[in-house]
Amino acid sequence: MSDPLRVVVAGAGRFGELHVRAWQEAGARVVGVVDVDAGRAEAVARRWGVARYGTGLSAVRSAEGVDVVVVASDESSHSALTDGAIDAGCDVFVEKPFALSAAAAERTAAAARAAGREIVVGHISRFAQPYRYLRSALHDGMLGTLWATRLHRDFSRSWFADFGDRVHPVWESCIHDIDLAVFFHAEPAARVFATESRAAGDAAPSVISAIVEFASGATSTIQSAWTVPLRGPQSLAGLLALDGTIDGEAQLIGSLGTARQRLIGDALTVWTDDASLTPDLSLWPEEDGRVGGALRAEIAYASAVFRRERANSIMPVDQAVWGVAIAEAVVASSATGEPVSL
Known part of the structure; x- marks a missing residue:
């Protein structure tokens, strides 16, 4: 058996x-945890038996080396940590x-190619069985x-109040479905038109609608x-x-048929101030005492890569x-009211 991957988790x-x-x-050796909050990094490291922790990558490098850095920090830090x-x-x-x-994305991708390094981006929906089935059917x-x-994907208003303005919501929420569109169409976009509303508060757009036209003419x-x-x-x-x-739906419309996936699949759901529960168990359920679902599949895939x-x-x-x-174009178009060509 090969030696375990040596991993540092940032965030x-x-x-x-x-x-x-x-x-x-998954069999990796997590050799370090880093976070801008030193106390939080130490607490996580101690809970999971990780020897090294600190506030930057240099603080946890060791003589034995690091194979993989997992970037799970806030959105604004992703490029710098990846680079x-x-x-x-x-x-x-x-x-x-x-x-x-x-x-920034193009620069980082080019640097990785030049260095012979691999980047796997954590778009977890690609590893959830319903979306994998849709892509296979296609x-x-x-x-x-x-x-x-x-x-489409709808989130709780309370989450918007908690962290909806941490970054433009296109990067926090809409990016999931932008990636699914790329996953299904498998081609770059040619043009984007988008609108936005601040219905839930002035801090940031809370409703974003976009039409993406791909190079083939599909939308x-x-x-x-x-x-x-x-x-x-x-x-x-x-x-x-x-x-x-999170209430979402994905529909594929083809020349021979259509297919649809709903995150909340009840035929009738009534939402009031009394609690109800319709859990999605595809992302990271605990299975036999281990992290399962799409997250486990995603990490197994990344490890093999x-x-x-x-x-x-x-x-x-x-x-x-x-x-x-596409996400950048959605932000620009929704701000100006004009379509953006790519």
Whole structure:
């Protein structure tokens, strides 16, 4: 058996800590945890038996080396941490978004290619079974030629109040469905038109609607809104449960048929101030005492890519760059009211 991958996790929040556990359970050696909050990095490291911790990557490098840096920090730090890891000779798993501008994404991707390093971007939906099935149905010819996709995702209003203005919501929420559009269409966009509303508050746009035209002429309609009322059903279960709702739908429209996936699949759901529960168990459920679902599949895939046991074909970095370019165009178009050509 080959030696375990030596991993440093950058970001010690809830999701960063989940990564520490999941990578350990996948057989990696997590050799360091870093965070801008030194106390938080120390607490996570001690809980999971990690020897080194600090506030920067240089603080946890060791004589034995580091193979992989997992970037699970706030969105604005992703490019700098990824670039630093590439410069240090490491492969990188970086949570979405890959970067906050197309120029930064292209620069990082080029640097990785030049250095012979691999980047896997953590667009977890690509590893969730419903979306994998939709893509397989499309590739197997069941739906014929893909004409259009419709994607929407609604979040709890309370989450918008908590962190909706941390970064433009396109990078926090809409990026999931932008990536799914790229995943299904598998081509760069040619033009984007978008609008926005600040219905839920003045801090940032809370409703974003976009039409993406791809190079082939196929289109994707994408909407992201932070509008689900108080006590909507709790939909995020598993090891990282959040008290709130993500209600989404993906529809593929082809020349031979259509296919649809709903995150909340009840035929009739009534949302009031009394609690209801419709959990999605595809992302990171606990299975036999281990992190399971799409997160486990994603980490297993990334590990094989970093070991050079398989090509980076499910989440190629060029497609991550296309997604960043679309997201950037959505932000620009929604601000100006004008379409953006790519």
